[in-house]
Amino acid sequence: MFAAIIAITLLAAAFGLLLGYAAVRFKVEGDPVVDQIDALLPQTQCGQCTFPGCRPYAEAIAAGKADINQCPPGGEATIQALADLLGREAKPLNPDNGTEGDKMVAVIDENVCIGCTLCIRACPVDAILGATKQMHTVIADECTGCKLCVEPCPVDCISMEPVGETLETWRWPFPNKPEIIPHIQVTGGHHKSGTYD
Amino acid sequence: MTESLPVTPGLHRFNGGIRFVHREDASTHEPIASLPLPRVLVLPLQQHIGEAAIPCVKVGERVLKGQLLAEPKGYIGAPIHAPTSGTVIEIADRPIAHPSGLTAPCITLEVDGEDRWTEHRPIDSYRELDRSSLRNRIRDAGIVGLGGAGFPSAVKLNPGPSRKIHTLLVNAAECEPYINCDDMLIRERATDIVAGIEIALHCIDAPRCIIGIEDSMPAAHAALQQAITQTAATNIDIVVVPTVYPTGGEKQLIKVITGQEVPKDGLPADIGIVCHNVGTLYAIARAILHGEPLISRIVTVTGKGVSKPRNLEVLIGTPIRELIEFCGGYTERVSRLLLGGHMMGFALHSDDLPVVKAANCILAGTPEELPEPGKAGPCIRCGMCEQACPVNLLPQQLYWYTKAKDFDKTREYNLFDCIECGCCAYVCPSEIPLVQYYRYAKTEIRNAERERQKSNIARERFEFRKERLEREEREKAEKLRQRKEALAQKTADDDGKKAAIQAALERVKAKKATQEEKQD
Numbered sequence: 100m101f102a103a104i105i106a107i108t109l110l111a112a113a114f115g116l117l118l119g120y121a122a123v124r125f126k127v128e129g130d131p132v133v134d135q136i137d138a139l140l141p142q143t144q145c146g147q148c149t150f151p152g153c154r155p156y157a158e159a160i161a162a163g164k165a166d167i168n169q170c171p172p173g174g175e176a177t178i179q180a181l182a183d184l185l186g187r188e189a190k191p192l193n194p195d196n197g198t199e200g201d202k203m204v205a206v207i208d209e210n211v212c213i214g215c216t217l218c219i220r221a222c223p224v225d226a227i228l229g230a231t232k233q234m235h236t237v238i239a240d241e242c243t244g245c246k247l248c249v250e251p252c253p254v255d256c257i258s259m260e261p262v263g264e265t266l267e268t269w270r271w272p273f274p275n276k277p278e279i280i281p282h283i284q285v286t287g288g289h290h291k292s293g294t295y296d
Numbered sequence: 297m298t299e300s301l302p303v304t305p306g307l308h309r310f311n312g313g314i315r316f317v318h319r320e321d322a323s324t325h326e327p328i329a330s331l332p333l334p335r336v337l338v339l340p341l342q343q344h345i346g347e348a349a350i351p352c353v354k355v356g357e358r359v360l361k362g363q364l365l366a367e368p369k370g371y372i373g374a375p376i377h378a379p380t381s382g383t384v385i386e387i388a389d390r391p392i393a394h395p396s397g398l399t400a401p402c403i404t405l406e407v408d409g410e411d412r413w414t415e416h417r418p419i420d421s422y423r424e425l426d427r428s429s430l431r432n433r434i435r436d437a438g439i440v441g442l443g444g445a446g447f448p449s450a451v452k453l454n455p456g457p458s459r460k461i462h463t464l465l466v467n468a469a470e471c472e473p474y475i476n477c478d479d480m481l482i483r484e485r486a487t488d489i490v491a492g493i494e495i496a497l498h499c500i501d502a503p504r505c506i507i508g509i510e511d512s513m514p515a516a517h518a519a520l521q522q523a524i525t526q527t528a529a530t531n532i533d534i535v536v537v538p539t540v541y542p543t544g545g546e547k548q549l550i551k552v553i554t555g556q557e558v559p560k561d562g563l564p565a566d567i568g569i570v571c572h573n574v575g576t577l578y579a580i581a582r583a584i585l586h587g588e589p590l591i592s593r594i595v596t597v598t599g600k601g602v603s604k605p606r607n608l609e610v611l612i613g614t615p616i617r618e619l620i621e622f623c624g625g626y627t628e629r630v631s632r633l634l635l636g637g638h639m640m641g642f643a644l645h646s647d648d649l650p651v652v653k654a655a656n657c658i659l660a661g662t663p664e665e666l667p668e669p670g671k672a673g674p675c676i677r678c679g680m681c682e683q684a685c686p687v688n689l690l691p692q693q694l695y696w697y698t699k700a701k702d703f704d705k706t707r708e709y710n711l712f713d714c715i716e717c718g719c720c721a722y723v724c725p726s727e728i729p730l731v732q733y734y735r736y737a738k739t740e741i742r743n744a745e746r747e748r749q750k751s752n753i754a755r756e757r758f759e760f761r762k763e764r765l766e767r768e769e770r771e772k773a774e775k776l777r778q779r780k781e782a783l784a785q786k787t788a789d790d791d792g793k794k795a796a797i798q799a800a801l802e803r804v805k806a807k808k809a810t811q812e813e814k815q816d
Contacts, residue, residue, distance in 0.1 A: 269739070
């Protein structure tokens with residue numbers, strides 16, 4: 100009887116020590132879940148989720164303080180990816196945070212810009228170039244389209260324009276959609292339609 | 297029906313493929329014709345795989361035939377030359393032959409009609425030249441794979457010191473039915489092709505060359521045989537392969553002739569083979585022996601939608617409309633215009649688009665030739681697509697996963713090994729546009745990858761900015777603290793001085809007091 104109790108106690112103590120050691124020895128730095136969530140977010144840093152950037156939002160999701168449907172730039176795809184990662188049910192985008200739209204890029208009207216640097220300070224990814232009383236310009240490749248620079252501009256010279264499609268970003272449409280049938284204009288007055296393949 | 301050649305014994309075969317009923321093409325009845333000079337040429341800056349070339353001429357500049365117009369950017373790239381003499385009238389975005397119908401940067405050349413050459417720099421004895429300068433000459437001539445892929449040829453001719461090349465494989469098998477520009481080129485210009493083979497052999501230091509030709513090309517076979525006999529080359533063999541689509545695919549031809557498979561994500565050079573199209577070798581011979589850069593190519597203009605199908609030698613940048621006009625214009629029944637053949641080509645939105653280096657065929661089809669796709673039925677899981685796939689993929693699985701937008705799974709099923717030959721869609725009894733699905737999935741995956749890279753950069757920049765702001769904040773706080781301390785120090789110092797003065801005053805006072813006492 101006593102032998103059994105002692106044996107169990109000793110075993111419990113030994114394993115407890117082992118677990119305690121392992122917890123210290125193999126401690127994971129940071130929170131891997133936050134990193135995983137952050138990797139799925141679009142990194143627009145726009146703050147539409149009510150958090151100051153994508154990482155804080157990721158931390159809030161991990162801590163259960165925010166829902167997964169608060170990211171308008173990510174839209175459906177991001178919500179679905181977050182739902183898959185966290186094993187939750189996907190839900191529609193929260194309209195309080197905004198609506199999913201096309202990718203945009205900020206454009207400064209350089210004739211109107213007075214060089215106040217307010218937009219430079221607002222840009223979360225340092226994508227605006229300029230100095231005090233000098234003309235500013237947006238580095239289009241680095242712009243995430245977050246719109247944070249539009250509000251602070253005192254002369255309203257920043258506009259958001261849709262990012263045009265290029266040969267590199269062009270995507271084949273999903274089959275069976277009517278728009279994949281191009282109409283060709285051939286010389287000789289024939290005007291017929293055709294499809295790929 | 298033409299008579300076909302006996303197939304070389306001991307060949308291998310790839311899975312599936314399609315054996316089309318061979319019919320003689322109307323476009324082979326007449327010899328290759330040269331198109332008269334067009335009024336305007338439009339030269340897209342990107343006509344090859346790799347980065348777009350950078351213009352080195354200005355608007356308004358007069359250029360001579362063969363003059364460099366745009367320089368390559370990066371190792372994988374190709375320059376662009378003026379196909380004839382004239383004036384650069386525009387460097388701007390123009391519509392190009394692309395399934396999207398989008399525009400791309402192009403140089404527009406107004407032709408002056410003089411067709412005056414710039415200085416030629418032919419090499420008489422290329423064998424004395426070292427391999428790297430020979431390759432550079434080929435690169436400077438702007439030669440890219442003319443079989444359709446448009447990969448810079450000089451890169452292919454540089455397998456690197458670690459790969460020993462034992463065979464130069466010459467692809468003389470046509471890409472697909474309808475296209476016969478290679479056939480016609482061999483029939484008429486076999487001597488130059490053999491010269492190109494010898495240059496390429498010297499370039500890659502390979503001991504032998506095998507020419508893979510289809511059994512449906514007897515005239516071309518005879519011409520090649522004669523050219524080889526003339527040069528007395530003993531290391532060039534012709535192998536006759538059965539005409540099964542897509543034998544003209546590089547990996548498929550290698551499989552048929554050697555029985556070997558190119559490793560996944562690898563190159564033919566990994567198994568000691570370098571493969572070039574006959575058109576490319578012809579261009580190499582012109583570049584080295586005659587000093588002519590790649591400024592023209594042979595294009596098959598065919599289909600029942602064009603009056604007189606024919607093969608044309610066309611300057612790069614010529615509007616497709618002019619090719620059609622030269623061939624007698626459209627027939628009444630034309631319905632669609634394709635760039636490429638009916639298996640792999642894509643429909644053009646207009647015929648006012650320029651011919652590019654990789655454009656091998658213009659197919660003006662009638663509704664019988666290119667029927668409107670019927671409504672796709674449901675997949676009945678018959679497995680015919682899998683039997684037809686020359687790359688041993690599972691087209692049906694790829695279709696399901698693409699439909700479900702499960703792109704990770706499509707990658708697992710080797711979507712990117714798909715050569716988009718169209719065999720699966722051709723045999724599908726439900727008429728499912730399978731290749732459409734794969735193209736869709738491929739561009740979706742590439743796009744997601746690009747977005748991911750972009751968001752990674754944005755994350756880095758955001759974090760860097762955060763760190764910078766924090767650092768600035770810290771530095772500011774530090775400065776403030778230092779200033780406060782300095783002030784405190786100063787006050788302390790002042791206090792010390794005051795105390796010393798006070799003490800001195802007191803000492804003086806005390807002294808005076810004692811003196812006064814003494815006097816008293």
